[in-house]
Amino acid sequence: MKKLFLFAIGGTGERVLRSTTMLLAAGVPAFNGYDIYPIIIDYDAANKDKDRTRDILKQYQKINRIAYANHPLSSMPQDDQNMGQFFGCTMKEMNGLNDFVLDFNPGKTNLTFRNKIGFDQMKGNLLSTHSLIESLYDTSDEPTTELNLDLTVGFKGNPNIGSVIFHKLSDYNEYDAFVSTYNAEQEDKVVIIGSLFGGTGASGIPVLAQQIKKDIPNVDMAALMIQPYFAPEIVKGGAINAKLFDSKTKAALNFYERSGIKNSMRAVYHIGDPYPTIIKYCEGGAGQQNNANPVEFISALAIAHYCGDMVPTGTFGNEYMYGLSRDIVSKVDKTGKQDSCRLFADDFDQQTKDNVLKYLTAFAYALKYHHTDVVGDKLKKEKTFLAILDYENIKSDVQNHKLSINGKNKLQDLLIYLNDYVEVFTRWLSELDYEGDDNLHIQPNSHRLAFFDFGKEISDMIEKPQEKAKESKLSWSKVGNFIGGGSSNVNITPLMSSNLKDRKHLDETGKKMNTKEKEFVFMDILRASCLEIVNKK
Template structure:
């Protein structure tokens, strides 16, 4: 099956990839591919948003390698690094494209300003301010796309680009994630698009790249930053930068039909994040807009090859999309989503939230008890000794990220508050906000509610998965049981 090469540019790109990883872990389906290759492009290698996303991707990979199966919806899509493709001679978990020449170097040194003659120095002074020339690029381009466009143009000359080209086949697809109101994303999107569409004949598989099916989401301003001594970023310039970038895109992206499908998304800007120019201090809260942007990747992959036809490097009928809600709400519940979005999200997120809550609050206590047939009986046991210690640690770390992701989205300026992740015991089935547990006469008679009902369903279903190794059995059993709970025990 075809591959999806996912270029994520800048801090916003990393945060959208994080949301996509959470959706795929929960079982959101990606059509027309079984492999996603994230390629994160950010000169700020220590960016807190980037490092957290890379950690999540590595955890996802390890869980999937040990526990995924055809009988589980969880972690069903393969996520891998570019280094792991090809002949397998060089394997790493590196999801980042390292831009040469930006570490410990000022922009003026990058362009070799001191070696220019006077006339060219004068030209550079017209194109770049003194602050631009003195900019330290190690923490990114700090909202200066004019700097980013120069530095990121080295992408097409890199070994990384050649390795991407070598592994790109005729039916593969590309998707580019970027913001439009900063420096790295605004500059990187059109450059990467151009470098793929205009790949030189000397580049491997250049004809495949020229006619690649390419989608992108361009993220308009959706948050602001509170000014402080840690940042030079000014949110007041976001709108003017966006207008300038859109004008450029109208000629060099949409106007020349170089993109097959372009998704636009943004939100009212409020100064809700603490400002930081980069490095580990740039670690923003997850935002609903980032999850919605991640859904654009899923939507793009649902389009047919015919809808994304390209001829001689030009898209026949470019497609353009926006994101909307069914109900205008400042606090979004599942019921406020459009029907197609609800059908895509509600069941997977609820399933994984149930799984995570059970593993965090109840697994250790119950897995060692007599009478817990799901853990103690059958082959490949799910008790504490049956599950690999390393696997439990990795799963716990990923689940912690998932819980934080849900909680952080509650506090974005458009709050996405659909799950109460700390519901436990008899209240386990109350975790979907606005969708209480269904009460039946039989469940009331047997007092089988919440956790007790969940345990009973686990024990009834466990024998079906005895043929699977313990880690695979756990995910398959939890996937099936949480699906039954969503369908039969939670109102929706």
């Protein structure tokens, strides 16, 4: 089985990984055939973005392990029209990681960069190094200067500090485990995700890329170099200055160009937003939990683009941008409030609709149906597929979120975990479409993605603009009819029942199961039925 290593660096990397997990949960075919190895790297040990992403990965992993213990994607027939499964890719953890997190952090509180490098102890033979550092960094006693920055919450937008720290990453056993696990002959892939305008990502991407290329010369690697798409409010005396983001990004891009790093990559993706979303000021730690942003979703699309064999084989240094064919401006009114621009599924190019959004829509239908009809008890069990799955015996426990004893009833546990994922998915959707909060003086996303409204019936849950805007298609460009309308008659239940037979889960009598694992049967017919609905639109 091929392996996909996803190095998520810093807060931006973690949030992109969150959106990528949604595509994995939707069973986007680009990821079929891969075992997924997320590796979260963040010097900010208390970052809430990290905690949230880690928890979502664990939720995904639980569902996958229950549903596909005996039916992994590799065991499915080659001609299966289902083209995968919800939660179908196995998610694995590298040896030594702690819930997908590499414990790369200061290890103690109030650790300054000065103390980390032993600046005050540089005497004798190290005087010349001491003098060099004095010429490179501000050595005054101000707490916001580089040498005096508290590293407990990361590098605060200072890649010149982070790059020094990141050079120690290759000393970790977990990194060695990655190098020994990677297998070029199996067509393994590596994707490095981080921002160019902050501290952690900007410093981590070049150091990690160079080290991987050194240790694995024939590595198949891509990088998502994410440019400014959000900007913390300007705070007097704050260590993070959003006004410097553009200059830092230009400096980073200039370095990549001169150093030749990008030529060691099969693909480099440039993604950003010229109208950044204004967010509350935060230097990291427990306060850093940013809303999902369309740029992060588009970054996840970049990973699907790379894994879906859209990059020319045998070539290096390919660069891509993903953008609109016309400029959609996010305006600011006289009061300083951001007037965000709402984007919809129909604003994407046909390739993205066919390869990604179709499956995301089927997944949304599935979660809605499971939550309202199955768990919500809208079905007549004796006349549906649920009678054959013996759902009536576990219905009460599922509705009361009572897991089976020692995991003996896998279908019961699966239905509970799947219902839990509804909240994970809908929260993510609402953040992508965040409209701000005037009472709390929080700005909306400068660009908002409006996909699904879970408050509506399945037939009407796809979001559509009230007035059709001028044609605008998001599409990949190399540097150098959708699922649009709702149906008034969407009925998934008959399809679930017919797919029990059509997908050969029943014997000839139609009363007994051919497939023993009911948890797999449920996921299989749910995916097939919802895709059938989408394909008919």
